Amino acid sequence: MKPALADSILDVLGFSGRADDPLCKLSGFRCRDWNYALSWLHDAGLALYLLQKIKDTNATSVLPTSILSCLEKNLAANQRRVANMARQFESLNQNFNRAGVKYAVVKGFSLVPLFCPDASLRHQSDLDYLIDRRSLPIAQGALEDAGYSLKKYSANEFVYLMPSAKRALLAEQQYEAHTSHAVELRLAFWDSDSHSVPLKEPEFSVDNVSTHRWQELVFPTLPIEDAFLLQVIHAFNHILTGWVRMSWLYEIEYFLNQRSTDRSLWESVERRIGDDPLLREMLVVVTGLSARLFRAPLPATSRVWAEDLRPPVRIWLDNYARTWVFGKNRADQFSLFSVAKLVLFLHQQYLSDAFSRRHLLRTRLLPWEQLFRRVRSISSNSSANSRGRGRQLKRELIRLIFHVTGGLRYLWEIPRWRRLNRVMAHSPRPASL
Numbered sequence: 001m002k003p004a005l006a007d008s009i010l011d012v013l014g015f016s017g018r019a020d021d022p023l024c025k026l027s028g029f030r031c032r033d034w035n036y037a038l039s040w041l042h043d044a045g046l047a048l049y050l051l052q053k054i055k056d057t058n059a060t061s062v063l064p065t066s067i068l069s070c071l072e073k074n075l076a077a078n079q080r081r082v083a084n085m086a087r088q089f090e091s092l093n094q095n096f097n098r099a100g101v102k103y104a105v106v107k108g109f110s111l112v113p114l115f116c117p118d119a120s121l122r123h124q125s126d127l128d129y130l131i132d133r134r135s136l137p138i139a140q141g142a143l144e145d146a147g148y149s150l151k152k153y154s155a156n157e158f159v160y161l162m163p164s165a166k167r168a169l170l171a172e173q174q175y176e177a178h179t180s181h182a183v184e185l186r187l188a189f190w191d192s193d194s195h196s197v198p199l200k201e202p203e204f205s206v207d208n209v210s211t212h213r214w215q216e217l218v219f220p221t222l223p224i225e226d227a228f229l230l231q232v233i234h235a236f237n238h239i240l241t242g243w244v245r246m247s248w249l250y251e252i253e254y255f256l257n258q259r260s261t262d263r264s265l266w267e268s269v270e271r272r273i274g275d276d277p278l279l280r281e282m283l284v285v286v287t288g289l290s291a292r293l294f295r296a297p298l299p300a301t302s303r304v305w306a307e308d309l310r311p312p313v314r315i316w317l318d319n320y321a322r323t324w325v326f327g328k329n330r331a332d333q334f335s336l337f338s339v340a341k342l343v344l345f346l347h348q349q350y351l352s353d354a355f356s357r358r359h360l361l362r363t364r365l366l367p368w369e370q371l372f373r374r375v376r377s378i379s380s381n382s383s384a385n386s387r388g389r390g391r392q393l394k395r396e397l398i399r400l401i402f403h404v405t406g407g408l409r410y411l412w413e414i415p416r417w418r419r420l421n422r423v424m425a426h427s428p429r430p431a432s433l
Helices: 003-013 031-044 047-056 065-099 133-145 171-175 224-241 246-259 263-273 277-294 300-306 311-319 321-326 340-350 354-365 368-379 386-425
Strands: 103-106 126-131 149-153 157-161 182-186 210-214 217-221
Touching (some): 003 031, 003 047, 003 277, 047 065, 065 126, 065 217, 126 133, 133 149, 246 277, 263 277, 263 300, 277 300, 311 340, 311 386, 340 354, 340 386, 354 386
Parallel strands (some): 103 217
Antiparallel strands (some): 103 126
């Protein structure tokens, strides 16, 4: 995919009526360029947002006819998917209500309209609930009665799937109505075990909920300040894992465009965060990424806290963030010398000792133990035929190439990272973001 096309797409999505209208740039790209861009748009979650932005400005002529037709078909398919998920969502909510489950809906349909103007513009892969710990067994029973099965779990997360649902094998299949979705029951949202980064997560409580109305549905959600903080924590969680969906940052930009000057809201956010330096820095990093990619207007709170941003974090934002966000950062995507590992420069800033940093590099640069365990499991699976095992082993080879060459890319970057830190140490205090 041409970087110039990706930059132009982000300029269009961040466009808000200024004189430097970026839409005309899109008409200069050929159909072949757009065909390469489509898979990236689907993966980034931006395809339907781009379509709507172009339609809102009456500029559909900037797209090749075949690309416009493809996006329209994707939108129609996603509208059917949203309608199907809404029916299942309503049924689950009714089951929870009858069973006496204490819950709040998070992410998903609760994001409309604060973070997303129309649910059919975003690809939703799951239904998320914050559950009171005492209600967890009841909620699990309600899901099992509805036909869902537990797929995976951790201390604070329980993921359920419908066994009969279809998996999306191609990017465009994610919009199909009956492609699988998950139901996630959450007790908390920060994954300290995976990141080795201790965080005193704000107490998101089902005892403090607001009534949310979407279409004909009424359901409990978190207050607006908590909904925003949850989106920040969710995005930062994924940043430290090495991959973040760009649409999540775009949805934060949409929220900031509407509420960045709401003094009462940001006073509430400040009270919720308190003096926690990690939470403050999370907010600065996530909103800073949204600003760099989509021209999000930063609230005064973020600008003030950005002045105290530690130099290595600022260096990563200024020199690596954009390159990293655009990269093929998922291990199941074939990529030579992936930039995914560059996020380790940022991750290390949140580890308190040298042992933790060495452990992070050892397990994330080359996760041999995990790879070998997966290969052994495939090889010993007697129920799979040789062709099936071959496909699985091919996927593991892609993962191996991803980790080996991505690790080399990280090692190659170390001298530059150290040089930038030396320069920053001898430079005057930089301006805020």
